Amino acid sequence: MIKNSVKNYVLPFSICLTIALALYPNSSLNAEMYSTDGLDLNYNIKSDLAMVGDNDNSISTTFTPHLGKSFEGFKEALAFKESRGDYFTVNTLGYLGKYQFGAETLKLLGIYNTNQFLNNPELQEKAFIANASRNKWVLRKDIKRFDGKYIGGVLITESGILAAAHLAGPGTVKKFLRSYGDYNFSDAYGSTVKHYMKKFSGYDTSIIKPNKKAKAVI
Template sequence: MRKSIATFIALSVTICILLSVSFTTDETVNLGKYSTEGLELNYTVSPDENIKDNVLASNDVNKTFSPFLGKSFVGFKEAVGFKESGGDYFTVNTLGYLGKYQFGKGTLRLLGIKNPKKFLKNPELQERAFIANAERNKWVLRRDIKNFVGKRINGVLVTESGILAAAHLAGPGSVKKYLRSYGLDNFEDSYGTNVEYYMKKFSGYDTSSLKPNKKAKAI
């Protein structure tokens, strides 16, 4: 025990001596020659106050956005796109669904798109198709949005964004059945994803910029 204490004391003294030596120098560092005068030190990018939540519906889909999209509409759109395809505009899944948002050919025809091959090569058109489809679904589900938003079904809070995301997955008819059966009729796609999962995953985003439009078209 005494030997251990002596060793500890000796080690402590050695460390103190080394620290003392390291901070003692005959040469004084002259900081006067180091100056930031004249240098451009503003490395931050100021936010573009002209960017709106629906900007991806414009002609330039290659704009750079902040990754901190939160619960904005752009955040909603990008979250759905990532879930559907990992954000890949040019992918086709095993069931033939196309692009970033995995549209079926039938839905594309409803939106005025008759050439799936051109659609797959056109990111701008895919963004317009997502918005048009969401506006169409919002019109179809307008009464259900009014009647069910704010309620809970199977413990899941019903929100407008959750309803629209689920309609993108399963179609507005399946969402109507889910809501009106209070969760008993829970449509599931070929990959095992159901309406309730999308209702929960995409809850609480701001989709107020979408206007209900029965005749919404992407073209």
């Protein structure tokens, strides 16, 4: 008898609750029911569950949430330092985009319309590769000479050299290396060649090929 009475009350209540949630999706009732307050959300998903290939039967075995010391890791770490990864930002000195290019450097890469550049993420990525290729060509002898050595307590690596060249230009990096750190350029915001050498040390930049005349083309 009691069981029947409970059923008679619970079923109508459940129906009314469902209707109320559908009619008032933004109500405080919904907010309370779906609140994450007090829940432990700090967990990791297994890699074999995180990424699925082009078809449902293909599970990616290469997924990683960390870019590490890969070339993508290098690009994104440098971009975060330059602009926090914002394609559409311009700093107080007029440097543009995700990688903070100056107008004169862009001209070397074949880019003359800064507005077009600022609004085109694909072009910005091409410009980064082209600029790194040009810098690697200019610094190719210095990379061979100094890679693996220490200057002022900093391990010199190819990625550190390329990052510093992005900051200050390849000529400035030559001066730093050949003076064994005595010439340590600092930009308007206080970033130095030595700091970039250390911060971006040890990334895999082998994908960048030296090219004296590299241009950003899409």
